[in-house]
Amino acid sequence: MNPLLRRCWPLAALAALALLPWIPGVPSKLVLQLKDILIFSILALGLNVVVGYTGLLNLGIAAFFGIGAYLTGILTVSTFPFQTGFWPALVVATVGTGLAGVLLATPTLRLRGDYLAIVTLGFGEVIKFAIKNLENITGGSKALNPIPDPSLPGFSGPWGEKGYFYLALLILGAVLLLLRNLERSRLGRMWMAIREDELAAACMGMNAATVKLSAFAIGSALAGLAGSLYAVSLDQTGDPSSYTFNRSITVLCFLIIGGMGNLKGAVVGTFVLMGYDNILTPWIDGRLQAAGSKVQFGDFKLIVFGLALIAMMRFRPEGIFPSRRIHDTTEPCVGVE
Amino acid sequence: MALLELKGLTMRFGGLTAVNKVDFAVEKGQIFSVIGPNGAGKTTVFNAVTGIYDPTEGQVLFDGRELRRPFTARVATAMVLVGLFTGTALAVCSANVDQLWRAVVVLNTPEAGGSFPFAKAARDFRTFLGAGLLTETEQNRLTDLEIREKGGKSEIRSTTNRRVLESHEDADLAVRRLEVLKELVSFGGSPRSLVAGDGNWITVNPRREILGLHPDEAAARRHAQELRDLSASEVKEQPDGKHALVRDGRVLAVFGSPGEAEDRKAQATHAAEAAASAAAGKWLLLDGSRQVALEVFDSREKAAARLLDLAVAAGKLRWRIVTRVSPQALATVPDPEEAFREMSRLEAAIEAGTTPELAAIGRAQVRERALVWLSLLAGLGLGAGGTFVVWRRARRTTDYISRNGLGRTFQNIRLFPEMLVVENVMMGMDAKRGGSVWQAAFHTPGHRAGEEAARRKAYELLGFVGLKGREGMLARNLPYGDQRRLEIARAMATEPALLLLDEPAAGMNPAESVELTGLIRRIRDRGITVLLIEHHMKVVMPISDRIVVLDYGSKIAEGTPAEVRANPRVIEAYLGKEEVT
Amino acid sequence: MAPLLALEDVRAGYGPIEVLKGISLEVNEGEIVTLIGANGAGKTTTLMCVSGILRARSGRIVFRGQEIHGLPPDLIVRLGLSQSPEGRKIFPRLTVLENLEMGAFTRDDPAGVAQDLGRAFELFPILKERRSQPGGTLSGGEQQMLAVARALMSRPKLLLLDEPSLGLAPMICIRIFDVLRDLNKQGMTVLVVEQNARAALKLAHRGYVMETGAIVMTDRAAALLDDPKIKDAYLGE
Structure with missing residues (x-):
C-alpha cells in the first residue's frame, strides 16, 4: 500500500459512508443501523481515551453514556421546565458527563488495575439503579420522551434517519480529528506515559493525578456526547437496560477487537462487531429463511462471536490495529556508532 | 549552601532499617558518588531524595528547602468546593432526591411556553428540605356544571363548589355557553387543549367548527367565498351528460351524477356563513377532538389563565396539603389562595402541637430537618477533611520534586517502552510546558510551535548522549546500554539542577563505560550537579569529586576518591583485595 | 569429539529487524566460553535463541547431538541447559x-x-x-x-549466564567468577555473556567477539586479552 493511501484511507472511508444514503436501493433501515454504529463509535473512542491511552480499566462507561442521554432528556422534554432545545442540551450533557467522570475519578486516583475496575463497575451499578428508581427524574422504565428534533435555522420538519446519520457522522469526524490532534500532543503523550510507567512519569514531573483526571474527563465527556446523540436520535431516553454493565463490556470488546489505544481500531472494532450483530446476522437469517431453512443463524451468533474472540486473542492479541504501528525509520538497532 | 543536603536520613520498612542516619552534602557543580555493597541502601537513599519514599526520620534539603507542597489558596478553595458538593449531595439524598425533584421541578412545570415559577419552586425547595408542608394538585372527577335561574338571569355554576362561572340574560345563550364550558372544563389543565393559530389563518363557521387552515388571510377569504358560492349554487345538467354546480352562469364544479353534486352542495351549505377569522398569533381553546374552536385569545398567557380559572371555578382542580413525613393529606382545598392560607394555619397548628397527630407530625418534621442539616454538615466535613487528607498525603511527591529541579534514572531501566525514543525525551519536557487541552485539540499555531521546539531540543539531547539516528525507534527495541543513555537524555530534558544516576554503567563494557565518564563530565559542564551510584570503579574513581560509602544502611566513609580507595574499611566491605575492573 | 553445543548460521530478530546475521559457534564439554561485544551486538539474543525463549529464523542449534531449534524452553531445560x-x-x-x-x-x-x-x-x-x-x-x-x-x-550440563556481574559490587563479582571456575573444574560447561570483558576473558578458555550481529573474531581467551584491537574496543585501555 502506498503511503498516501495508507494515510488517507480513513478519510476516504468516511467520505464513502457519507455518500451511502444516496445510493439507490440502500434501505433506510441500513442507514438507521449505521447511525447507531456511528454513535457507538464515539462511545468507543471515549472509552479508548481512558482504557487504551491511559491504561485505566473502566468497566462503567455505559453509566456515562446513560448520564449523557438522561441529561439531554431532562433538559429537552416538555414535562420539565428547562426545554432548552437540543443544541444547548448536547453541550450541557457533554460537559456534565465529563464532570461526573472527574467526580468518580477523584477519589479513585490511587487505585490501579483491578481495584479501579471494581470501582467503575460499582459506579455503573449505582447509575443503573438510580435510573430505574428515580422515576420522577428519569421516567423509570417509561423513559423520558419525546425529545424534540434539533432545530436548525432554515430547516424544519422531521430529521429522520438520514438527518441523524449525517449528524452522527459529522460529530464522529470532528471527534476523530480532535482526538488525533490530542494523541500527537503533549497531553496524549502524558496519557501514554502513565500507561507505560507511572513512577517514571512522576519522575518526569508529571502529576499523575491531573493526567488521569484529564483522561477520565475527556473519555466521560465523549461518552456523554454519544449518549446525548443516542437519545435525540431515538426521540427518547430509551430502555434503561441500554445503560448497564452489558453495554460497558460490549464497548470494551469493540476496543479489544479493533485494537486498544488506536483511533482507527476503536471505530473499526465498532463497525465489525455491530455490523456483525445488527446487519450481517439479520441478513443471513433473511437469506436462510428465503431458502426455506429452519436453522436460524441468529441462534449461533454468540457462539461464532465467542470463537472469533478466542481466535483473535490467540493469533492477534493486540487487535486489528495495534496501538503503535512500528515505524522504525532507522537501521536495525545493532552495532556501535 | 549545599545543593542537596541529607541530615540524619533514616528509612525503616517494618522492622528493617534500610538507611540509618546518613548525612552528606552535595555542593553545586560536583560529581558526587555513593558506593557500597549490594543492599547497602543506596537506591533507597535515591528514592527518599526523589520523593518515592518519605523519610522515616531526618531531612532531605534541596537548596535549603524540604520540597513539600505549600498550603495555598487553591487547596483551601478545593476543600471548600468539595465540601460544599458532598454536603449538598448528602443533604439532597437524605431528603429523597426523587421526591424533591417532583416537588420542585415536575409539579411546577408550566404548560408549553409558560415561564417557570421560580419563586414558588424556591419556596417548595425550602419547605421540602425543611420537611414542611407541600401542596399537590389533584384532578377532581366529580365535576359538573349546572344552570340556575336567579333574579331573572341564568347563572352557570359548579355543582361541587357552587362557584358561579358566568351569568347571562338570555337563557338560550346560557344553554349554549354551558356546553362550551363543559367542553373546556373537562380538558382543563391539559396542554393539548391549547392550540396556537400561529402563522395560520383558519376558516370557521358560526358553530365554531374549523373548516380549513390557510397560510395567509387572502387564502382564507378565498376559501370562505368559495364555500358561500357553492351553497348558493344550483345543480344543472351539462351537454355532455355530466352535472355541474352553477352560480350566476359560472360553473363551479362538475360531477358524474346529480347525487354527487347535491351532496357537495349540502356540505357547503352546512358550512355556509363560513368566515375567515382567527388572525395569526391568536390562541384558541379547542375541544378534545380538536374540531371546534371554543374561544379565541390574543396571547397564550390569557388563554392559559382562562383555562386555569375555569378549572378552579368548576371545582375541577383541588389542592391537597401534604407533608413529606406522613403520606395522607392533611386537608383538601378547592382554591389556590385558600390552600396557601390553609397551609399557614396548619403550619402554625403543627408548631403549637394543637392535636396529638399534628404534634407527632411536628416532631417528625424536626427529626427530618435535623437529618437534612446533619447530612449537610457531615458532607461538608467529610468532603473538606478528605480533600485535606489527600493533599497532606501528597505533599512530598515525585512529580513536585522533579519539577523543582531534580532528575533521575533508574537501576532497573524504566523507559516508556511502547513509545518512540524521541517521544521518551519529549516526555521529560511535557510536564513543565504549559498549554491547555483546547490548544492541543485544535493544534493551534502556538501549540505546534511548542511541539516543534520540544522536538528540536529532544534531538539535541539525543545527540548529546550519543543516540543520534535512533530517534524514530521504539524505546523497547534499543539495546540495554542505549536504553540507559536514553534514560539520561530523558532525565536531562526535565532541566534538572541535580541529576541522580543509578548505576548508569551497568550493562556497558569497559570501553563504553569510559565513554560514559566523558558523558557524565559533559553533563556536569552544562551546569548540572551529578549524584551517582555506581559499582564500576573505572567510572567512579576518575570523575568523582567526592564519594560516600554506605554499608548496611550506614555511612562508613566519605572523602575524595584517593581517601576512599585507601580506607581499609571500604576495602574490606566493598572493594575486596583485588579489584575486578 | 562432537561439541556440547553448536550453532550453525543462526539468524534471528524481532519484528522487521534482523539482529543475528548468521552466527556459528561451538562450546566443547568442560569449557568456559565467553561472548563479548558492544551493546546491541546480539549477545543476549544469541543466548535467547539457544535457550529457546526466542525462536531462531534459520540455522541449526545442536545440543548434545540433538537438534533443539524450535523446541520449547522447558524441554531444553530438561535436556540439561539452564539460563540466568x-x-x-x-x-x-x-x-x-x-x-x-x-x-x-x-x-x-x-x-x-x-x-x-x-x-x-x-x-x-x-x-x-x-x-x-x-x-x-x-x-x-x-x-x-x-x-x-x-x-x-x-x-545443568551447560550453564548460560547473561551478565552475571550486572550491578554487583566489585567484591561480589570476584566471588562469582571464583565460583564459576570451581564449578567448571567439577565438570560444568559455561557459556557466559559479560560486559566486563577483562574479567570474562581471564575466566574463560575461549572467547568469541561479536559485532553487529555477527562473530568477527574467535581465539583462546588469553590471546584475545592481549590483542590490541580488543584492548582498544572493549577493554577501554
Missing part, C-alpha cells in the same frame, strides 16, 4: 529460599540440592540472611545475586 536471564527475572512473591528451590525444580537428588543450597548461601551470605523475605523486597544487586544463585541450583 538478564534483567533479574526472579519470582518477586516467592521467598528467597523458594526462588532457589525453583532453580532445582528439575533435579531429583535431594542430597545434592541441599549441598548446592549450602554453597549458594556460602557464596552470597546476604541471601542466607534474607532467605525468608520475598524476592521482590531485595535490593537490585541482591536480586541479581539471587538470579545467578538460582541458575547455579539447576546444576
Whole structure:
C-alpha cells in the first residue's frame, strides 16, 4: 500500500459512508443501523481515551453514556421546565458527563488495575439503579420522551434517519480529528506515559493525578456526547437496560477487537462487531429463511462471536490495529556508532 | 549552601532499617558518588531524595528547602468546593432526591411556553428540605356544571363548589355557553387543549367548527367565498351528460351524477356563513377532538389563565396539603389562595402541637430537618477533611520534586517502552510546558510551535548522549546500554539542577563505560550537579569529586576518591583485595 | 569429539529487524566460553535463541547431538541447559529460599540440592540472611545475586549466564567468577555473556567477539586479552 493511501484511507472511508444514503436501493433501515454504529463509535473512542491511552480499566462507561442521554432528556422534554432545545442540551450533557467522570475519578486516583475496575463497575451499578428508581427524574422504565428534533435555522420538519446519520457522522469526524490532534500532543503523550510507567512519569514531573483526571474527563465527556446523540436520535431516553454493565463490556470488546489505544481500531472494532450483530446476522437469517431453512443463524451468533474472540486473542492479541504501528525509520538497532 | 543536603536520613520498612542516619552534602557543580555493597541502601537513599519514599526520620534539603507542597489558596478553595458538593449531595439524598425533584421541578412545570415559577419552586425547595408542608394538585372527577335561574338571569355554576362561572340574560345563550364550558372544563389543565393559530389563518363557521387552515388571510377569504358560492349554487345538467354546480352562469364544479353534486352542495351549505377569522398569533381553546374552536385569545398567557380559572371555578382542580413525613393529606382545598392560607394555619397548628397527630407530625418534621442539616454538615466535613487528607498525603511527591529541579534514572531501566525514543525525551519536557487541552485539540499555531521546539531540543539531547539516528525507534527495541543513555537524555530534558544516576554503567563494557565518564563530565559542564551510584570503579574513581560509602544502611566513609580507595574499611566491605575492573 | 553445543548460521530478530546475521559457534564439554561485544551486538539474543525463549529464523542449534531449534524452553531445560536471564527475572512473591528451590525444580537428588543450597548461601551470605523475605523486597544487586544463585541450583550440563556481574559490587563479582571456575573444574560447561570483558576473558578458555550481529573474531581467551584491537574496543585501555 502506498503511503498516501495508507494515510488517507480513513478519510476516504468516511467520505464513502457519507455518500451511502444516496445510493439507490440502500434501505433506510441500513442507514438507521449505521447511525447507531456511528454513535457507538464515539462511545468507543471515549472509552479508548481512558482504557487504551491511559491504561485505566473502566468497566462503567455505559453509566456515562446513560448520564449523557438522561441529561439531554431532562433538559429537552416538555414535562420539565428547562426545554432548552437540543443544541444547548448536547453541550450541557457533554460537559456534565465529563464532570461526573472527574467526580468518580477523584477519589479513585490511587487505585490501579483491578481495584479501579471494581470501582467503575460499582459506579455503573449505582447509575443503573438510580435510573430505574428515580422515576420522577428519569421516567423509570417509561423513559423520558419525546425529545424534540434539533432545530436548525432554515430547516424544519422531521430529521429522520438520514438527518441523524449525517449528524452522527459529522460529530464522529470532528471527534476523530480532535482526538488525533490530542494523541500527537503533549497531553496524549502524558496519557501514554502513565500507561507505560507511572513512577517514571512522576519522575518526569508529571502529576499523575491531573493526567488521569484529564483522561477520565475527556473519555466521560465523549461518552456523554454519544449518549446525548443516542437519545435525540431515538426521540427518547430509551430502555434503561441500554445503560448497564452489558453495554460497558460490549464497548470494551469493540476496543479489544479493533485494537486498544488506536483511533482507527476503536471505530473499526465498532463497525465489525455491530455490523456483525445488527446487519450481517439479520441478513443471513433473511437469506436462510428465503431458502426455506429452519436453522436460524441468529441462534449461533454468540457462539461464532465467542470463537472469533478466542481466535483473535490467540493469533492477534493486540487487535486489528495495534496501538503503535512500528515505524522504525532507522537501521536495525545493532552495532556501535 | 549545599545543593542537596541529607541530615540524619533514616528509612525503616517494618522492622528493617534500610538507611540509618546518613548525612552528606552535595555542593553545586560536583560529581558526587555513593558506593557500597549490594543492599547497602543506596537506591533507597535515591528514592527518599526523589520523593518515592518519605523519610522515616531526618531531612532531605534541596537548596535549603524540604520540597513539600505549600498550603495555598487553591487547596483551601478545593476543600471548600468539595465540601460544599458532598454536603449538598448528602443533604439532597437524605431528603429523597426523587421526591424533591417532583416537588420542585415536575409539579411546577408550566404548560408549553409558560415561564417557570421560580419563586414558588424556591419556596417548595425550602419547605421540602425543611420537611414542611407541600401542596399537590389533584384532578377532581366529580365535576359538573349546572344552570340556575336567579333574579331573572341564568347563572352557570359548579355543582361541587357552587362557584358561579358566568351569568347571562338570555337563557338560550346560557344553554349554549354551558356546553362550551363543559367542553373546556373537562380538558382543563391539559396542554393539548391549547392550540396556537400561529402563522395560520383558519376558516370557521358560526358553530365554531374549523373548516380549513390557510397560510395567509387572502387564502382564507378565498376559501370562505368559495364555500358561500357553492351553497348558493344550483345543480344543472351539462351537454355532455355530466352535472355541474352553477352560480350566476359560472360553473363551479362538475360531477358524474346529480347525487354527487347535491351532496357537495349540502356540505357547503352546512358550512355556509363560513368566515375567515382567527388572525395569526391568536390562541384558541379547542375541544378534545380538536374540531371546534371554543374561544379565541390574543396571547397564550390569557388563554392559559382562562383555562386555569375555569378549572378552579368548576371545582375541577383541588389542592391537597401534604407533608413529606406522613403520606395522607392533611386537608383538601378547592382554591389556590385558600390552600396557601390553609397551609399557614396548619403550619402554625403543627408548631403549637394543637392535636396529638399534628404534634407527632411536628416532631417528625424536626427529626427530618435535623437529618437534612446533619447530612449537610457531615458532607461538608467529610468532603473538606478528605480533600485535606489527600493533599497532606501528597505533599512530598515525585512529580513536585522533579519539577523543582531534580532528575533521575533508574537501576532497573524504566523507559516508556511502547513509545518512540524521541517521544521518551519529549516526555521529560511535557510536564513543565504549559498549554491547555483546547490548544492541543485544535493544534493551534502556538501549540505546534511548542511541539516543534520540544522536538528540536529532544534531538539535541539525543545527540548529546550519543543516540543520534535512533530517534524514530521504539524505546523497547534499543539495546540495554542505549536504553540507559536514553534514560539520561530523558532525565536531562526535565532541566534538572541535580541529576541522580543509578548505576548508569551497568550493562556497558569497559570501553563504553569510559565513554560514559566523558558523558557524565559533559553533563556536569552544562551546569548540572551529578549524584551517582555506581559499582564500576573505572567510572567512579576518575570523575568523582567526592564519594560516600554506605554499608548496611550506614555511612562508613566519605572523602575524595584517593581517601576512599585507601580506607581499609571500604576495602574490606566493598572493594575486596583485588579489584575486578 | 562432537561439541556440547553448536550453532550453525543462526539468524534471528524481532519484528522487521534482523539482529543475528548468521552466527556459528561451538562450546566443547568442560569449557568456559565467553561472548563479548558492544551493546546491541546480539549477545543476549544469541543466548535467547539457544535457550529457546526466542525462536531462531534459520540455522541449526545442536545440543548434545540433538537438534533443539524450535523446541520449547522447558524441554531444553530438561535436556540439561539452564539460563540466568538478564534483567533479574526472579519470582518477586516467592521467598528467597523458594526462588532457589525453583532453580532445582528439575533435579531429583535431594542430597545434592541441599549441598548446592549450602554453597549458594556460602557464596552470597546476604541471601542466607534474607532467605525468608520475598524476592521482590531485595535490593537490585541482591536480586541479581539471587538470579545467578538460582541458575547455579539447576546444576545443568551447560550453564548460560547473561551478565552475571550486572550491578554487583566489585567484591561480589570476584566471588562469582571464583565460583564459576570451581564449578567448571567439577565438570560444568559455561557459556557466559559479560560486559566486563577483562574479567570474562581471564575466566574463560575461549572467547568469541561479536559485532553487529555477527562473530568477527574467535581465539583462546588469553590471546584475545592481549590483542590490541580488543584492548582498544572493549577493554577501554
